[in-house]
Amino acid sequence: MNYSIKKDKNCLLVAIFGEIDISITDSLREDIDRALDNYGSGQLVFDLGGVDFIDSSGLGVILGRYKKVAGKGGKVFLAGAKPQVKKVLELSGLFNLMEEYSTAAEVIDKIS
Amino acid sequence: MNKAVIEFSSRAENVSFARVAVAAFVSQLDFTLSELEELKVAVSEAVTNAIVHGYGNDPEQIVRLEIRVAENYLEIETIDTGRGIDDIAKALEPAYSTDPERMGLGFAFMQSFMDKLDVISEQGRGTRVKMVRKVRAPGRAAVREH
Numbered sequence: 563m564n565y566s567i568k569k570d571k572n573c574l575l576v577a578i579f580g581e582i583d584i585s586i587t588d589s590l591r592e593d594i595d596r597a598l599d600n601y602g603s604g605q606l607v608f609d610l611g612g613v614d615f616i617d618s619s620g621l622g623v624i625l626g627r628y629k630k631v632a633g634k635g636g637k638v639f640l641a642g643a644k645p646q647v648k649k650v651l652e653l654s655g656l657f658n659l660m661e662e663y664s665t666a667a668e669v670i671d672k673i674s
Numbered sequence: 675m676n677k678a679v680i681e682f683s684s685r686a687e688n689v690s691f692a693r694v695a696v697a698a699f700v701s702q703l704d705f706t707l708s709e710l711e712e713l714k715v716a717v718s719e720a721v722t723n724a725i726v727h728g729y730g731n732d733p734e735q736i737v738r739l740e741i742r743v744a745e746n747y748l749e750i751e752t753i754d755t756g757r758g759i760d761d762i763a764k765a766l767e768p769a770y771s772t773d774p775e776r777m778g779l780g781f782a783f784m785q786s787f788m789d790k791l792d793v794i795s796e797q798g799r800g801t802r803v804k805m806v807r808k809v810r811a812p813g814r815a816a817v818r819e820h
């Protein structure tokens with residue numbers, strides 16, 4: 563499995579491992595959306611600590627989930643991005659929409 | 675000039691193959707790890723576009739990747755024979771996408787991470803995306819000219 567999705571306290575935690583490109587984006591998008599529908603969580607946390615690579619297809623999945631969650635008044639957090647992943651996130655402008663944390667544990671502590 | 679040409683099926687799982695192939699071939703040049711990461715993003719964007727937009731996700735088509743390495747620069751050309759781009763200038767604009775689920779940043783990343791980007795496209799014929807990256811720290815020359 564390249565990612566795990568679980569409810570942690572009052573948020574939905576999506577931990578992704580390895581490389582995020584079009585080989586996983588379709589299933590990642592569907593699985594997160596299903597979990598959001600089931601848990602109805604207003605706080606979505608992406609744990610990117612295990613991610614070695616991301617391209618614009620991956621960013622599209624994050625932005626799409628942000629629109630969904632923010633549209634219902636929720637928030638999305640990005641945690642643990644390694645330098646190469648962070649560079650791409652910075653260029654994309656996603657950090658202007660979502661708060662950045664160094665670890666997922668830190669986000670969950672803060673928001674629960 | 676040292677060349678490699680790879681043709682592969684237009685399948686999503688081959689995007690990572692394309693990244694690894696380029697990284698392996700350019701290991702003869704003096705790129706830093708962070709420069710290699712940038713190259714991988716650029717390759718990923720070009721190949722993903724060929725598969726997703728050029729071929730509309732049809733896995734039975736062929737993407738061609740030409741990698742050329744000279745003494746102090748690298749050239750990567752991604753070629754598809756798919757639908758082509760109607761308006762190249764528009765396609766190159768950051769945040770422009772014909773797909774609402776996408777960010778429209780692929781070409782923007784190719785432009786930021788490479789030194790030169792050339793797009794040639796013809797509707798119904800296909801698209802060639804040529805990217806050039808200079809070696810910033812010339813040290814040991816990778817390919818000697820004789």
Ligand SMILES: Nc1ncnc2c1ncn2[C@@H]1O[C@H](COP(=O)(O)OP(=O)(O)OP(=O)(O)O)[C@@H](O)[C@H]1O
Nearest residue numbers: 618723727728758765771772776777778779780781
């Ligand atoms: N090889 C191609 N064949 C046909 N059309 C293309 C090709 N490459 C790009 N395009 C067109 O150019 C547009 C812009 O491409 P770009 O990569 O910048 O953004 P995107 O692919 O739409 O989104 P993202 O890359 O952020 O996922 C695409 O939406 C598509 O319409």
Ligand SMILES: [Mg+2]
Nearest residue numbers: 719723780781
């Ligand atoms: Mg693209």
